[in-house]
Amino acid sequence: MAETEDSKIDPRNGYCSATKTYHTLRENFPLPPQHSPLSITDYIFSLLHSNPNFSLSSPVLIDSSTHNSLSYSDFLNRVNSLSSSLSYLSSGHVALILSPPSIHVPVLYLSLLSLGVVVSPANPLSTRSELTHLIQLVNPSIIFAVSSLSSKLTSTNCPIILLDSPEFDSLLTRQRVEEGVTRRRVKVSQTSSAVILFSSGTTGRVKGVELTHQNFIALIAVLHHRKMKALAEEEEGEEKKGPAVSLFFLPLFHVFGFFMLLRAVAMAETLVLMARFDFETMLKTVEKYKVSYMPVSPPLVLAFEKSELTKKYDLSSLEFLGCGGAPLGKELAQRFKARFPNVEIGQGYGMTETGGGVASTVGPEECEQYGSVGRLQEHMQAKIVDPSTGDALPPGQEGELWLRGPTIMKGYVGDKDATAATFDPDGWLKTGDLCYFDSDGYLYIVDRLKELIKYKAYQVPPAELERLLLSHPEVADAAVIPYPDEEAGQIPMAYVVRKPESSLTASQVMDYVAKEVSPYKRVRRVSFINAIPKNPSGKILRRELVSQATANPSKL
Numbered sequence: 001m002a003e004t005e006d007s008k009i010d011p012r013n014g015y016c017s018a019t020k021t022y023h024t025l026r027e028n029f030p031l032p033p034q035h036s037p038l039s040i041t042d043y044i045f046s047l048l049h050s051n052p053n054f055s056l057s058s059p060v061l062i063d064s065s066t067h068n069s070l071s072y073s074d075f076l077n078r079v080n081s082l083s084s085s086l087s088y089l090s091s092g093h094v095a096l097i098l099s100p101p102s103i104h105v106p107v108l109y110l111s112l113l114s115l116g117v118v119v120s121p122a123n124p125l126s127t128r129s130e131l132t133h134l135i136q137l138v139n140p141s142i143i144f145a146v147s148s149l150s151s152k153l154t155s156t157n158c159p160i161i162l163l164d165s166p167e168f169d170s171l172l173t174r175q176r177v178e179e180g181v182t183r184r185r186v187k188v189s190q191t192s193s194a195v196i197l198f199s200s201g202t203t204g205r206v207k208g209v210e211l212t213h214q215n216f217i218a219l220i221a222v223l224h225h226r227k228m229k230a231l232a233e234e235e236e237g238e239e240k241k242g243p244a245v246s247l248f249f250l251p252l253f254h255v256f257g258f259f260m261l262l263r264a265v266a267m268a269e270t271l272v273l274m275a276r277f278d279f280e281t282m283l284k285t286v287e288k289y290k291v292s293y294m295p296v297s298p299p300l301v302l303a304f305e306k307s308e309l310t311k312k313y314d315l316s317s318l319e320f321l322g323c324g325g326a327p328l329g330k331e332l333a334q335r336f337k338a339r340f341p342n343v344e345i346g347q348g349y350g351m352t353e354t355g356g357g358v359a360s361t362v363g364p365e366e367c368e369q370y371g372s373v374g375r376l377q378e379h380m381q382a383k384i385v386d387p388s389t390g391d392a393l394p395p396g397q398e399g400e401l402w403l404r405g406p407t408i409m410k411g412y413v414g415d416k417d418a419t420a421a422t423f424d425p426d427g428w429l430k431t432g433d434l435c436y437f438d439s440d441g442y443l444y445i446v447d448r449l450k451e452l453i454k455y456k457a458y459q460v461p462p463a464e465l466e467r468l469l470l471s472h473p474e475v476a477d478a479a480v481i482p483y484p485d486e487e488a489g490q491i492p493m494a495y496v497v498r499k500p501e502s503s504l505t506a507s508q509v510m511d512y513v514a515k516e517v518s519p520y521k522r523v524r525r526v527s528f529i530n531a532i533p534k535n536p537s538g539k540i541l542r543r544e545l546v547s548q549a550t551a552n553p554s555k556l
Contacts, residue, residue, distance in 0.1 A: 015395055021392070024380050025441050026375065029225050037187040037190070039114050040113050040194055040216045040217055042188075044265055047220070048072075048266055060265065061106060061273060062271070063275075078111075078172045078173075089112070091115065092118065092192070093142070095118065095144060097109075098146070099124060099146045099149070100276075101249075101275045108144060113195075115188075133206065138208055144163055144168075190212065192212060193211070194216060195210075197352050198352075208412060210411055215406065219357045222357065222379070244319075245289055248264075248271055259355060260322075272289050283312070287314045287315065287317075292319045293322070297323065298538055300538075301345065318340070324350060331467060333370040349443060354429070357407055358403060359375055361374035369442050372438070373443050375443065380407070381403070382404075382443075383401075384437060385401075387449060397436055400430060401431045402429060403429045433445055447461035453480075455490055455521075466479060466480050492522065497531060
């Protein structure tokens with residue numbers, strides 16, 4: 001960075017007045033040299049062995065439904081054995097994976113990645129036609145699936161290995177590597193593709209997001225650097241805590257679950273996998289395994305805050321919830337903190353296209369910046385761009401968030417037009433999110449640009465109204481959509497899930513919102529519903545609600 005540019009960066013918020021670019025306020029430590037061959041698997045294992053909490057006898061994976069566990073020793077041996085067994089696969093081959101969360105899936109991921117094979121996990125709930133599209137998109141050389149889902153794969157002649165078969169079990173133990181003996185290393189370029197993850201499809205047809213080994217190495221390096229720094233700052237004589245225990249009910253095919261899985265292994269943690277989510281079962285699991293950390297989405301934070309079931313179980317082991325996937329409202333975060341004062345709740349922001357990481361809150365002080373998703377992570381740059389003029393904007397002004405950094409995707413597989421539309425000529429990724437930075441460098445997500453409701457000449461962010469609705473004591477959940485209106489163009493319409501035994505009316509909902517917002521933001525139509533449709537990461541599927549509202553207007 002030129003000295004003249006550096007001198008114009010505001011140390012409070014990272015904004016450079018010369019380039020109109022936001023820079024991270026965090027320490028930009030050195031990343032592994034990009035020219036050195038390094039797979040994400042080998043990088044994670046190097047961090048694992050250097051971790052003071054690492055023990056071969058500690059459990060790395062626990063299946064909460066069967067209570068089966070896998071020690072780090074067995075885990076490493078299985079990865080090594082499976083890598084050797086699959087060595088006929090070459091770097092650049094694509095492996096499609098169709099499986100619910102299980103102890104086998106992390107072993108499979110790291111084995112394939114160590115060989116340079118591109119991992120492409122699909123949603124187990126995908127239909128035959130959806131899987132046909134995904135197979136055409138990524139052209140896999142091999143498919144790994146469980147037997148109960150294999151019938152969906154009739155449209156392909158690709159070889160299939162069943163994860164719940166004796167054949168796969170033999171691959172895990174066929175070439176057991178004794179302690180001290182290492183597997184054959186494959187030279188994997190950091191710029192090679194590591195993963196193809198599928199976008200949520202909330203804005204159209206599902207796209208394949210191509211991410212590299214370097215993308216995930218940069219992400220994991222950031223988290224490891226922070227962890228080691230925190231350990232170094234611990235006071236001498238302070239009682240050392242054992243390895244953290246994380247509970248995972250996130251889908252491992254989604255970017256949030258995928259990179260948090262990699263992070264947990266690199267940090268020598270214990271992962272408790274929960275394939276089928278149930279709120280009370282989750283609480284029992286926290287109590288049984290003394291879970292200290294959970295990655296969550298805002299709907300689960302809401303459930304914690306509102307449910308009386310939390311009083312039945314010992315949740316004292318919980319220390320931190322990492323919230324992502326969708327914006328977490330200030331009011332909800334404050335109510336959660338009031339009920340669970342000993343649990344720190346951090347927020348973060350990322351996209352599939354960024355490998356899952358962009359900004360986060362670090363430490364108690366930042367976590368108290370309720371409503372913000374935190375500050376830019378290390379090595380990341382950002383712009384806030386006016387969607388109408390294309391001008392880059394200073395702190396306090398809303399615009400589209402653009403990003404540049406080492407975690408940004410290669411592009412969309414087989415879709416050059418979509419890739420070109422997403423990047424500007426200088427390599428900035430256009431997120432499609434309406435955001436702003438405040439004077440202290442905290443990032444705030446206002447809404448998706450394409451989801452803004454156009455009421456007359458005004459733009460209404462649905463997320464703002466949803467946060468307000470969720471503050472109502474009789475509202476369990478809510479979603480706001482644009483509803484067509486001849487005079488206004490669109491009006492804000494709310495779908496509301498009432499709490500049990502509530503007799504809340506539509507007029508009461510509208511009055512509640514009207515008292516808190518400008519006239520153009522008022523909710524002008526309300527429909528009550530049993531559940532808000534959402535994708536696995538907790539994002540509201542607004543298109544489904546819009547289709548429902550416009551298809552049956554007489555039933556509203």
